[in-house]
Amino acid sequence: xxxxxxxxxxxxxxxxxxxxxxxxxxxxxxxxxxxxxxxxxxxxxxxxxxxxxxxxxxxxxxxxxxxxxxxxxxxxxxxxxxxxxxxxxxxxxxxxxxxxxxxxxxxxxxxxxxxxxxxxxxxxxxxxxxxxxxxxxxxxxxxxxxxx
Numbered sequence: 001x002x003x004x005x006x007x008x009x010x011x012x013x014x015x016x017x018x019x020x021x022x023x024x025x026x027x028x029x030x031x032x033x034x035x036x037x038x039x040x041x042x043x044x045x046x047x048x049x050x051x052x053x054x055x056x057x058x059x060x061x062x063x064x065x066x067x068x069x070x071x072x073x074x075x076x077x078x079x080x081x082x083x084x085x086x087x088x089x090x091x092x093x094x095x096x097x098x099x100x101x102x103x104x105x106x107x108x109x110x111x112x113x114x115x116x117x118x119x120x121x122x123x124x125x126x127x128x129x130x131x132x133x134x135x136x137x138x139x140x141x142x143x144x145x146x147x148x
Contacts, residue, residue, distance in 0.1 A: 002113045002143075003031040008102050008136065010037065011073040014117025018147040019077040022115045023086040031112070033089045035077045036105060038098040039070035067093075099135035111142050118146045 007022040009015045019035065026033045041060050061069065074091045081089045094101045106114055116133045137144045 002026065002029045004109055004111045005031050005033045005113045005115060006102060006106055006109075006111050007033060007035050007077065008037075008098065008114065008116040008132065009035055009073050009077055010098070010117070010132075011069070011076070012117055014147055015073075016076060016080060018115045018117045018145075019080045020084065021145070021147055022113075023081050023084045023089075025113070025115075026088065027084070027086055031088070033081070033086070034092055034105070034109065034111075035074055035089060036092045036094070036102050037070050037073045038094055038096060038101045039066045039073075040098075041066060098132045099139070102132075102136055103139055106140060106142055113143045113145060114140055115145045115147065118148045 002025050005022050005026050007015075007019050009019065022033055025031070070093050074093060078089065078091070081087070092105060094105070102114060102116075105111075114136055116136060118133060133146050137146065
């Protein structure tokens with residue numbers, strides 16, 4: 001049923017919960033998981049700031065810092081996979097609009113399920129669902145699961 005699962009990550013706790021749920025579902029259905037993170041300066045500043053005292057309000061992170069923060073997001077989810085003894089996982093870190101990139105990749109691999117956190121790091125964009133999750137849920141050609 002859920003053999004090709006994409007998990008959209010942004011570095012938030014809800015995204016990490018989404019990863020845990022995704023690995024459990026993939027294990028149940030002998031599926032494969034693709035972890036996707038589309039890095040942006042705002043999420044990179046949060047990840048770098050949360051870890052190393054980066055002054056996000058003062059300085060915009062460089063491309064290298066954005067890439068490093070993006071890899072940290074993916075590595076955190078890979079650690080969750082390892083904790084759950086799940087090995088059939090790959091990562092993708094494209095650049096662009098998060099919803100568009102996730103939806104395009106879902107179409108490319110004929111995904112069965114896209115899992116995201118209900119609200120990620122941007123509390124201003126929406127009161128119930130994050131704007132990325134809203135777009136994915138609205139436009140996806142496969143099942144979607146939003147984790148609270």
